[in-house]
Amino acid sequence: MIVATVGNVLVWAVWVLAAFACLGSAIAVVSFSNPFFSALALIGNLGSLAVLYLLLSSEFVAAAQVLVYAGAVMVMFLFVIAYVGPRTESPWTGGPSWQAIGSVLAAGALLVEIVVVIGLKAGGALAHSHDVGGAFGTPSYIGRLFLTDHLLAFEITSIVLLVAAIGGVILGAHSRTATDEVPPL
């Protein structure tokens, strides 16, 4: 009984820490003016999301999140930011534009909509989740699903990655060979 209570408090404490780190770093990504700091904040966001995935007993997805996102994708981001140079945005001219006001209204409406829908459903179907077995979310579980039920998604993912790699090479090579004949934009 006492062990269960201590465990419960511990899970809540880890959840609150991870959730607030996640939300705070998301706001930091959007509000920093230097893209380098935004990318560093996004690494924190991805790490705290991996903690939330672990709390949801999705160990493989948490590991993939840290390896793929916080490792590979963010290294690519930081490399490009270092290549382009740390340029900050030019400040607003002439007060808040109609674009900024519309953006805030649209994002706020979306957030309110999501929270209201979750709040309406929170007491009913969302309150009691199913029990999961010990194998849920392990690499063998994910691998079996990928190679049996979701084989088509797995193969299409490989084609998407191949096309993206070819596209990246073409985008990089085109502007290197043809800088002279490209008209200025």
Added chain:
Amino acid sequence: MGPNTAWYLGVAGFLFGVGTLGVLIRRNPLIVLLSLEIMLNGANLALIAFARHLNNGDGQIFALTVMAVAASEVVVGLGLIVALNRKRVPLDVDRLSSLRG
């Protein structure tokens, strides 16, 4: 034991909203791409929360597929930004309004 699914969905919705705000309001394409990653991660968190809630692994498969598509999207987006930078085009999405090759 621990927070139930609605709490995770609240965090996911908040992440999606913050990402939307960043995509709409920022003008540096690098930060627009970073905010897009936040939106995708919010959707991923909702998928994984529902996978745990329903004891069904399909949501995790979907989340992993979203990660792969996000990685491809970052490759193409960053390739475009590097190509723009080589042509000395200002990195401002409000001023990138023509698609002339």
